Amino acid sequence: MADKREYEEPGQSAWKGRQAFLLRFSDTLRAYNNQDDIGKAAMKMLAKELDLDRCYCAMIELTKDRAQVMYQSGNSLIPPIPDTLSLSNFSELLLQANEGPLTINNVGIDNRLTAVDRASFAAISFHAVAACTIRRGKKHPVWSLVAVQSVPRKWTEVEIMLLEEAAERLYSAIENTRALTALAESEKKYRTLFNSIDECFCIIQMIFDESGKPVDYLILEANPALYELTGLTDAIGKRMRDLVPGHEQFWYDKYGEIALTGKPARFQHRADALGRWYDVYAFPIDKPQELKLAVLFKDITERKDEEKRQVEEERLKTYLLLQKSEETALLGSWEFNRLNGHFTWSDGMYRLFDLKKGTQVIPAIYLAHTNEKSLAKAERVVQYILNSDSDFEETLEMNISGKIKVLRIKGTPIRNNQGDIEHILGVDQDISAMWAAEDKIKKMEQEQQLKIFRTSLSTLEEERHRISESLHNGIGQLLYGIKINMSRFRTGASDEELRHNKAYINELLSQAIIETRRVSHELMPTTLEQFGLKSAIDDICRQLSGAIVFNCHISIQHNRLEKYMELAVYRTAQELMTNVVKHAKATTCDVTIIIGTDQVKIAVNDNGRGMTEEADKVDGIGLASIRSKIELLDGKLTIASNSGKGTHVEVLIPHQGLTNKHSRL
Amino acid sequence: MIRLMLAEDNDIVREGLSQMLAAQVGITIAAEAENGDSALEKLQAGIAVDVMLVDWNMPGISGVELTRRIKRLMPHIKVIILTMHSKDEYRVQAFNAGASAYVLKDLEVEDLAKIIREVYTIG
Known part of the structure; x- marks a missing residue:
């Protein structure tokens, strides 16, 4: 107390001196970017400027009933203040500092203090105290700047103003630094994220020419993935055209459209110049007139390659299948590109023409291999390939490696979106075997007709x-x-x-x-027409019975026969029985006719002289013509005969019994 | 008297001719045969015949064949073919076989008798 200092302010000049200090104070604090450094420096400067035995600042946490001492500076006359102080231990007077500046010039005599307060202060050597509090709103103290003297001291108004101002500047400096630190932390986090993601994030600015056509873009910013994903180096601040001169116009058009319309877009596209596929999401940022885009993209080349590989694999499978099919079906397929005149053949085509795979071919090859007979058709085929605008089909007889082959050629034009014909697709098939078979059938038919x-x-x-x-x-x-x-x-x-x-x-x-x-x-057997087969056969038996006794039995298991079949049965029976009369020299003859469900059986057995020659049994007397007629009906005639033991003729004719009307059997 | 043999398979025609020709002057029916085989048998059995009246169509040996055989075996016997066929081809066949006359089955019995007599006389 003996060293109590009277710090007299010399009026206006004193405040100016304090202001000079405050400028220095701010300049000093600004130099630090760490709040601890700021706090420590501030305490030190204040203690020195005001010649304090201890100066500290504490964060007030009313809800937790505590004050956290953040920074302090002082000499040994007043020991360091503990980091945490309980607010409830504070004297009522000291708590008034939360509402405005507080000055205690002499603890020992200040009657605002209780004896307990005084004893407490004395215990920590506090004899003069000045405190200024920073508040949020009117009643929410945030933290306090406290100046302490180990001897009584009369705090001047200028000193209190300085404390208040210093407290304000310190708080601002610390908060500012804290905000900057938080921002830096946030920025750091963002950067870390920005730099660590596998996808590339870049910001570009579109460049349009005078006509408004997008011609380039400037890479403003990008994460390191840009280099990884593009193979570029040192791209920031450079134009894409300069970096990759061959970059396709597609990219400029696409980004230009996004910049102009303001509509984000997601797409996948290949950048040939970079040799990669990209999955891209681009969206406009900042002001529209700045034409800036944020572009987020990733390299999907591997996926695309895999897809392509799978497509290729599928294509190969299809190709092999086609090849197999072509081989099996004696087929070949071809494509003629009318734009460049390329005539492309499948393996099957080379096989058909007996040419080495890959041999260059032109449509006129049809002329070279066609024989005289098909030349006009071959010329038509060539013209179709070159000029036709509709489907075509021709069959050519060709001479290939000394063999005659019949090829059926079919073609169809393929149009582009504009409706122009760009390609002709075609198939050639070796139908030689089919033709031969058809020819054989034709001949057989002719023979049958004959x-x-x-x-x-x-x-x-x-x-x-x-x-x-x-x-x-x-x-x-x-x-x-x-x-x-x-x-x-x-x-x-x-x-x-x-x-x-x-x-x-x-x-x-x-x-x-x-x-x-x-x-x-x-x-004309009218009985057959009017009364049916049974009556007609009975008639024959009646008419022919005389020297020979005919025993006729007709069994009908199926009562429907086509008219021609009825007539055939009637005529066959009639001829067989007439033969018996004419040639058999028999006395009796049994005639059995069975109309079955799917065939007719006619059996004529006589007891005559029989057939003596083997030839007779094959085409026996009068039987040749019956046999040929039976054969035309897919029927069969068999003869069993021995000399003197009669003749047995059996005829079987298949039938389908189809007439809709009821038979007259 | 001209000794005539009839070779005709149709009973009505044979019997009718037999009766009608038998009534004609200078003709006697030496024999009748209902087919060629029977006619040959009778000739070979020794029946004396001057003229044969042979039907073209008969079961077994045809009239032309019968003519050929008669002319080979007994060339002195004159053969007259009696037929329904009017075509020249038949006529040529008949003459080639050795027939002396070719007569259609539409002649009156008197005319037929006249031809028999001519054939017998002229040969």
């Missing part, structure tokens, strides 16, 4: 012959017999003779009428 024609002709001839015979041997003979017998009516004949002759002539005429009816019936 056979039908011959059979029809021979049947017709047989019919004519039979009619001729019937007329000649039947009706003709009868008429001649009548004519001869008419001579009986000579002059002078007795009445008895005349009556007898008349009766005889009448009988002959009746026979002639019957014969005429028989011939007529034979020509």
Whole structure:
């Protein structure tokens, strides 16, 4: 207390001196960028300037009832203040500092203090105290700057003003530094993130020419991934055109569009000049007129390559499949590019033309290999390939390596988006085998037709012959017999003779009428037409029964037959039975006709002389024509015969029994 | 008398001719045959015949064949072919086989008798 100093202010000049200190104070604090350094320097400067035994600043935390001493400076007269002070231990008077500057000139006599307060202060050598508090709002103290003297001291107004100002400047300096530190931390974090991400983030500025066409961009900023992902070096602040002269116009157009429209875009595209694929998200930043874009992109070349590899693999598989198919189907495919005149062949085409794979070919190759017969067609094919605007198809006979091949050539034009024909795609197929088969079938058909024609002709001839015979041997003979017998009516004949002759002539005429009816019936079996197969067969049996007894049995298991089939069964039975009458010298003949569900069986068994020659059994007497007719119906005729033991003829004819109407069987 | 054999398979015609020609002057029916085989058998059996009236169409040996065989075996026998066929080709065949006449089956019995007589006389 004895050293109590009277710090008299010399008025206006004293404040000026303090102001000079405050300028120095601020300058000093500004030099530090660390809040601890600032706090320590401030305490030191204040202690020195005001000649304090201790000066400290503490953060007030009312909610926690404590003050955290942040910085302090002083001499040994007052020991260092603990880092944390309990606010509840503070005297009421000291707490008033939270609401405004507080000065205690002499602790020992200040009656605002209690005896306890005084004793507490004395214990820590506090004899004079001045405190200024920084508040947020009116009642929220944030921290206090406290000046302490180990002896009583009369604090001047200038000193308190200086403390207040210093407290304010210190607080600002510290807060500012803290903010900057936080910002720097944040910036650091952002930078770390910015620099560590695998994707490239860059900011570019678009450059347009006078016509408004995007022509370049400036790389303003980018993370290190830019170099990793592009292979560029030292790109910041440089123009892309300078860095990569071959960079495609696509990129400038795309970024230009985003800059002008303000619409973000995500896309994938290959930068050929950089030899990579990119997945890009670009969006405008800052003011539109600045034409700046933030571009976030990553290298997807590997993925694309994999995709491409898979596509290639698929393509290869398809190609191999196509190759196999071409090989199997004797196919070849080709493409003609009308823009550059390239004629591209698949392996199958080279195989078809027996040429080494890769041999250069032109459409005129068709002319070179076509034989004389197909030359006009080959010329058409070439013209189609070169000029046609529609699908085409031709079949050419070609001479390839000394072999005749028949190729079917089909082509179709492929148009671009504008509708112009750019390509002609085509397929050639070796149809030689197919042609040969078709030719064979054609020949077989011709032969079959010839056979039908011959059979029809021979049947017709047989019919004519039979009619001729019937007329000649039947009706003709009868008429001649009548004519001869008419001579009986000579002059002078007795009445008895005349009556007898008349009766005889009448009988002959009746026979002639019957014969005429028989011939007529034979020509057209009306019974078949009117009463069906069973009646018609019965009729034949009745008519032919005489010297030979015909036993006819007709079994009908399927009551539907096509009309032609009914006629065929009728004629076959009739001819077989007539054969028996004419040639067999039999006394009985069993005729069995079975109309089955899918075939007709005709069996004619006689007890006649049988066939003596083997040849007869094959094409037995009168059987050749029956056999050929049966064969035309896909039927079969078999003969079993031994000399003197009769003949057994069996005919089987398949049928489908299709008529919709009820049969008259 | 001209000894005539009839070879005709049609009973009515054969019987009618037999009766009618038998009534003609200078003709006697030496034999009748219903087919060629029967005719040859009868000739070979020794029946004396001057003229044969042979039907063209018969079962077994045809009229032309029968003519050929008769002319080979017994060339003195004159053969007249009796037929319904009017075509020249038949006629040529008949003459080539050795027939003396070719007569259609539409002649009156009297005319037929006249031809038989001519054939027998002239040959």
